[in-house]
Amino acid sequence: MDQTAQDKPAQFEAVRAKLFALAYRMLGSRAEAEDIVQDAWLKWHAADASELRSSAAWLTTVTTRLAIDRLRHLQTERATHSGGWLPDPWLDGLAPSAEDLALRAVQMSYGVMLLLERLKPEERAAFVLHEAFDCDYAEIAKILAKTPAHCRQIVHRAKTRLRREGVPAKHADPAAHARIVERLRAAIEAQDRVALVRLFCDVPSVVSDAPELVDAVASAEQVAATLAMRGNGDQMETVSMNGASAVALMRDGEIDTLLDISIGEDERIVALRIVTGALRLAPAARVFGRAAILRLLQPISSQAASVTMRGHFPVDIHA
Numbered sequence: 001m002d003q004t005a006q007d008k009p010a011q012f013e014a015v016r017a018k019l020f021a022l023a024y025r026m027l028g029s030r031a032e033a034e035d036i037v038q039d040a041w042l043k044w045h046a047a048d049a050s051e052l053r054s055s056a057a058w059l060t061t062v063t064t065r066l067a068i069d070r071l072r073h074l075q076t077e078r079a080t081h082s083g084g085w086l087p088d089p090w091l092d093g094l095a096p097s098a099e100d101l102a103l104r105a106v107q108m109s110y111g112v113m114l115l116l117e118r119l120k121p122e123e124r125a126a127f128v129l130h131e132a133f134d135c136d137y138a139e140i141a142k143i144l145a146k147t148p149a150h151c152r153q154i155v156h157r158a159k160t161r162l163r164r165e166g167v168p169a170k171h172a173d174p175a176a177h178a179r180i181v182e183r184l185r186a187a188i189e190a191q192d193r194v195a196l197v198r199l200f201c202d203v204p205s206v207v208s209d210a211p212e213l214v215d216a217v218a219s220a221e222q223v224a225a226t227l228a229m230r231g232n233g234d235q236m237e238t239v240s241m242n243g244a245s246a247v248a249l250m251r252d253g254e255i256d257t258l259l260d261i262s263i264g265e266d267e268r269i270v271a272l273r274i275v276t277g278a279l280r281l282a283p284a285a286r287v288f289g290r291a292a293i294l295r296l297l298q299p300i301s302s303q304a305a306s307v308t309m310r311g312h313f314p315v316d317i318h319a
Helices: 008-027 030-046 055-079 098-105 110-118 121-131 137-144 148-165 174-189 193-199 211-215 220-230 278-288 290-302
Strands: 200-208 235-241 244-251 254-263 269-275
Touching (some): 008 030, 008 055, 030 055, 110 121, 110 269, 121 148, 174 220, 174 254, 193 220, 235 254, 254 278
Parallel strands (some): 200 269
Antiparallel strands (some): 244 254, 254 269
C-alpha cells in the first residue's frame, strides 16, 4: 500500500464533520446525514487513490450528489406523511463535538431549514453550497455538472422562492431574537396569556409535527391559549437551536417540546415551529437532557475517591 492510500482515512476524517454538516443541511435529518457520510466513506475507500487530486473537493462532490439522490426519495415520503414533517433540531451540546463546531460555522436557522423543503433537490444543493458553505458558482458547477451561469440562475431562483415562502430578505438581529425568545419563555412559564398575545402578530404561521396543535391555532389568542396550556407544569429553558435561541419545555429533566420562532421587523413573532416527536427530540435530549448533564459531571464524580483532606480543612465536591 502506497503512502497516498495510507493517508486516505486521515484525509476523510479531516473533512468528515464538514461533510456531515453539508448532508444535514441537505436532508434535515441527522440519521440520513450519517448514512450519506458513511456511503461517501465507502466510495472514498474504494476509489483509486492515484487519481484523486483534491480529497476535499472529491468528497464534497460525492456527498452532495448522494444527498441529492436521497432527497428525491425523502421528499416523496415526506409529502405523504400523515402528520406535519419538521427537520431534526440541532442543539449546541454542553461539550461540542466536531459536528457541532462544523454546523456552527455554517449556521442556517431552523425556519430556513424547514422552508428548504420547498426547493427541488438541485436547487437546495446549490443554495446550501453557496449560502452556507461559501462555494462560488464555478465550484458548484463542477459539483452539479452544470455551467456557472446555470448555477447562478438556480441559486437566484431558490432565493426568490424562499422569500416568497417567508424567508426574510435580511437576517433578524440575534440580540432582538434572543430577547423575544426570553420573553416567550417567561410568558409561558407564568401562563400569562395577555403577554403571549402581545408577542405574536395577529395571524402567525404555526407548524408542528403534532397536527392537533396546528389545527387548534389560527390567531394570536389561540396560540397563546395553546402555549399556556402546554407549559402547565413544565420547566422552561432557553437553548441554542440551529444557531439561534429557542425555548425547551422540560419534563422530568428531559426535553418534551422545542419552540422555535421567527420575528418580523416590528419584533413580533410571525412564525412558530413546535417540535414534539420523541424520535426527533431524542438527539436533542442526548446533548441537553439529564443524561447529558450526568455525563458531563461523571469525570468530576470519578475523582471523589482521590480527594483528600489537608489538615483540618474538609473538601466537599458536591458543595
